[in-house]
Amino acid sequence: MRAVDIMTRTVITVGPGTTVREAARLLADNHISGAPVVDDEGRLLGMLTEGDLLHRTEIGTEARRRSWWLELFSSTQDLAATYIKENARLVRDVMTPEVITVKETTPVREIADLLERHRIKRVPVLYDGELLGIVSRANLVKALASAPKEAGVKLVAADQSIREAVLGELSGHRWAVPAENVIVNEGTVHLWGVVTSPEQARAMCIAAERVQGVKGVEDHTDAPVMIPAM
Template sequence: MRAADIMTTRIVSATPDMSVRQAAGTMVFAGISGMPVIDEDGKLLGIVTEGDLMHRAEIGTGVKHRAWWLELVASTRELASQYVKEHARRVGDVMSTDVTTVTETCPVADIAELLERKRIKRVPVVRDGKVVGVVSRANLIRALVTMAPELPVDADISDHSIREAVLAAMADHPWALARENVIVENGTVHLWTRVASEDEVNAIRVAAENAPGVKGVVTHIGPPAAVAPLD
C-alpha cells in the first residue's frame, strides 16, 4: 500500500498572506490540527499547525518572562523568532518551513515510521513540488480498518501446521521461544516461557494469535509441562 492509496486529496490549505486568526478558524471548522501553506500555483511553502499558534499574545499564552539564566542562554535569534510567533498577523510569518514530505509512491509503512520518528501528525504528498494530498495519522487508522480484516479461524488446519506457523512468526526475533516450548492441542497454543518482561510475553502471545487456525492462546510462566509437542 502506498501514499496514493490512502491520502486525502481534498486538501484544506492556507496561503502565506492569510491572517493567523483566519487560519485558526479554518482548522477549527475543518476539524484538523494543521494544514499546508501553498502559493497560488499550488507549490508547498510550509505548514501551519496548532503548535505554531499555541503561544499568542492576543490570548495571553505567550512565553512568560524566562529565568535570567535562560535569557542568557537563548540567542538573540531565538528570542526574535519567538516574538514573531507570538505577534505576527500573517501565516507566512508563523508557519514552519522545514517541512517533511513524501511522494505518492511512498510505502505506507515508511510513512508510519516517519510520523513516529519526526513526532508529527501529518505529511504532505507532493508531485513536482506541488501538494497533491496529505497523509495523516487518521488516514493510517482508516487504512487499518478497511484493509486488515480479522483472520478467520479455520478448523481444518492441523495442530502441526498451527505450530509451524507460530514458530515461523517468531523466527529471528530475540524474544522467540524454543521449539519445544510451543505446544498445540486442538487448536489451542500453549506457550511456555520463563520469567520475562511483560512486553516479551505480549510479543510471544501476539505472534501466536496471528497464526492461521489458532483458536486460543495460553501463556505459561515456568518450565514446560511433560507433554510431547505434536509434530
C-alpha cells in the first residue's frame, strides 16, 4: 500500500492570514487536531496543530515565566518566539513552518516509521509542492483493520485494480464515501466512514458488489455521533 491508497483527499486547510481564533474554531468544529496551512495556489506553507495553540494568553495558558536568571541566559530569539506563540493574531505567526511530508507513492511502512520517529499524528501528501491529501494515524488504523493475514505482490496489484474499479463505480454519486474510506484486501472491499442512512451504506455495498473480481464487501460505516444540546 502507498500513501495514495489510504490518504484523506478532502483536507480541511487554513490560510496564513486566518486568525488564530477562527482556526481554533475550525479544528474544534471538525473534530481534528491539526490542519495544513496553504497559500492561494494550494501550496503547503506549514502545519497548525493543537500544540501550536496550547499556550495562549486568551485562556490563561501562557508558559510559566522563568526566573530572572534563567531569562538572562535565554536568547532574545527564544523569548520573542515564545511571546509570538502566546499572543499573535494570525496563523502565519504561530504555525509550524518545518513540515515533514511524503509523496503519493510513499509506502505506508515508511509513513508509519515517520509518524513514530517524529512523534507526529499526520503527514501531508504532496505532488510538486501542491497538497494532494493527508495521511494520519487514523488512516493507518483503518488500513490495518482491513488487512489480510498474508498478502503477496500479485494480490496487492489485483487489489489496487479492484479498488480503482470500485472508486469508478462510486464516482459521481453524492452518497459515496471519500476515496480514502475504500480499502481492498484479498478481493474484499472494506467501506469506512460516516453515513446518514442505511440506504446510503447499502447503495455503496451494491456498487462495490457490481465490480468484477470483488469477493465480498464488509460495511464498517457508522452513523454520525449526535452531541446533545447543553
